[in-house]
Amino acid sequence: xxxxxxxxxxxxxxxxxxxxxxxxxxxxxxxxxxxxxxxxxxxxxxxxxxxxxxxxxxxxxxxxxxxxxxxxxxxxxxxxxxxxxxxxxxxxxxxxxxxxx
Numbered sequence: 001x002x003x004x005x006x007x008x009x010x011x012x013x014x015x016x017x018x019x020x021x022x023x024x025x026x027x028x029x030x031x032x033x034x035x036x037x038x039x040x041x042x043x044x045x046x047x048x049x050x051x052x053x054x055x056x057x058x059x060x061x062x063x064x065x066x067x068x069x070x071x072x073x074x075x076x077x078x079x080x081x082x083x084x085x086x087x088x089x090x091x092x093x094x095x096x097x098x099x100x101x
Contacts, residue, residue, distance in 0.1 A: 001035055015039045018046035022079065032081040033089050043076040 005011055015037050021027060022041030032039040043049050053068040062068055
């Protein structure tokens with residue numbers, strides 16, 4: 001993730017994870033800790049929710065993407081995982097970088 005963001009000239013302190021993978025709390029916590037980044041997970045049915053929002057916009061039921069985002073944040077189950085900040089994760093990251101070289 002760091003390399004991709006670096007190449008793109010961007011930075012981020014949040015990962016947004018959507019879909020069924022967000023049901024796996026263990027995966028979400030490991031992703032957060034391994035990346036040292038907050039992970040926001042949900043909605044589980046992101047594709048269906050996106051489809052509904054597109055249709056709502058097409059039928060003038062919502063004004064635009066910002067309103068759709070607000071609705072999702074207010075009405076859907078969005079969870080947050082924070083990284084475990086420990087030496088163990090720093091060591092694992094260093095080992096992974098050494099393997100990639």
